[in-house]
Amino acid sequence: MKAGAVRFLFLAALLGFSLVPFWWMLVASLKRSDDQLTFGNPWWFDELYTGGYTGLFANGTFRDWMLNTALVLVGTVCISLLASALAAYALAFLSVPYSRSLVLVFFATYLVPQGVLFIPLVREMARLHLLNSPLALVATFPSLVIPFGTWVLWSFFRSLPRDLLDVARVEGASPLSLLTWLLLPLSGPALAAVGLFAVAIVFNDFLYSFTLIQSQQQTTLMAGIGLLSTDLGETGPTFAAVLLGVAPVALACAFFADSYARGLGTGILD
Amino acid sequence: MASVSYENVTKRFAGDTLAVNNLSLEVKDTEFMVLVGPSGCGKSTALRMLAGLEDITEGQIKIGDRVVNDMPPRDRDIAMVFQSYALYPHMSVYDNMAFGLKMRGTPRADIDRRVNDAAKILELGPLLKRKPRQLSGGQRQRVALGRAIVREPQVFLLDEPLSNLDAKLRVQTRIELQKQHRALHATFIYVTHDQVEAMTMGDRIAVMRDGILQQVAPPREIYDNPANMYVAGFIGSPTMNFIPVTVNGTTAKASGFELELPRAPGVEKGILGIRPEALDEHAREGHGGLDLKVEVVEVLGSDQFLYGIVGGDAITARVDPALKVAPGDRVRLGVDMRRLHLFDTESEKALM
């Protein structure tokens, strides 16, 4: 009983600690811009001012940022999951020579500093006429997700009982139906882990959005906030935008943390 | 309907494990063939090559008169039941059984009829909507069997399908499987490490050891005329007594007794094989009997086994359960002379 209480208090303290920044952002986003720079209670508002939000949504550019971000997010997640699943399937079940080492090589690509990749990437996007389009990000982000995704799904697939796949093959399943009927339905936690990783890549990025897209109109929420924050006169909308930018990731993490851990667990144990 | 033949089939795994070594075996159409041997002797590998789940290193396998070496599993018209049952955990019992038919594009109405028929035979009707994790071990086993039956394949491959059941259910299911075999008119190849399953179920038994086929014969024949010491020792429980003897004409002399063999084996020494059930408390003609110094007594109701020493050799005998024996007693045993075996000391092959 006593241990339970200590545990509860400890977890409650942790929870409070991690919610503080969100609360502070919420409060800040509901204050008038002028109030931000005056001294006062930073944890509470004197009046509920929603101008920051209404201002943001009235702003067509902000709506574009949201739509661009949604496009980049959906594109990245879909392409990454599809490519990772197919690659993992091939590496796990088809006779690919040196498949084990290949997975490690893919993974090792994370060791290449992003700065090195940068200039060739920009040139490539220019040649594809994708500079200044969110599609440049849809083409770029999956390359950051797929090596990790392939590794996670590969080790998850390999942890599934071999008999299960064997029996399905004898029953007449083709490689594609094996993937759609058996592997993917059983890989929920691993897919969630990869999806969450993709969400984090998209929402953590500033560098790529900022450089691949110069046009304010075409950029994403994250790079857009960067543009906003340089204008200190408009702190209310900035905080509102930050909160709206962070909330989806925070919520996704909160709900999928369990699957994330399970999806990764098999990989680490492998 | 289909026969199955292995022709000089060898399987070598990476790392130079010779899992199956030059196996030649003919399984007749609608036969119940049991592959038996200790764990690791290559039974599963032999079965998996037939199913198309492992490549064949050398030799060829035929189903009917088609060579199937390079045929994908789905085209071989076989069904397989695994020891782990390998039920799809995210599908209902119905979907588990329907999966193979669905993959082959069988019309829905047909699938429905066949699944329901199989469910009726196996008494799975009330369970069709459940998920595998909501089933007992015995029920899962029946679903695995049902999944094979609905496909109406030519050949059933069963890899230790009863090993995860408790003893009583295992006996029931054994009988059930034999009934199914008769009803289905299909060829069954059944893998087990359990010699009782092999003896009770097989039309013929193939005994394997270290990837090498030792003997193929009907159960009676394997029991009565084992080809070598290994088969003799593997089949039958408790295991056959092996007693080193020196032979002089027809006289075999062990450390603690002498026997007159029915004929001269033409060797100077050998290993005498006597099953515990060929040794009992009745005196017999032709020898002076064995003087057993009893160490352990096992009463099983229908049988009584005595474990002890004759001269310098450990001996097991099956005697009348009514006989009162205690450890330390001496019991005079007679040998059923029609059931003697003699093996060559070097090659371990049967001489008589």
Ligand SMILES: Nc1ncnc2c1ncn2[C@@H]1O[C@H](COP(=O)(O)OP(=O)(O)O)[C@@H](O)[C@H]1O
């Ligand atoms: N995929 C594999 N890779 C390497 N060796 C294997 C593989 N499968 C089986 N073996 C080896 O082949 C031998 C026979 O195995 P198996 O056919 O499973 O035996 P059984 O079914 O009779 O217990 C064993 O020594 C086993 O370790």
Ligand SMILES: [Mg+2]
């Ligand atoms: Mg096995």
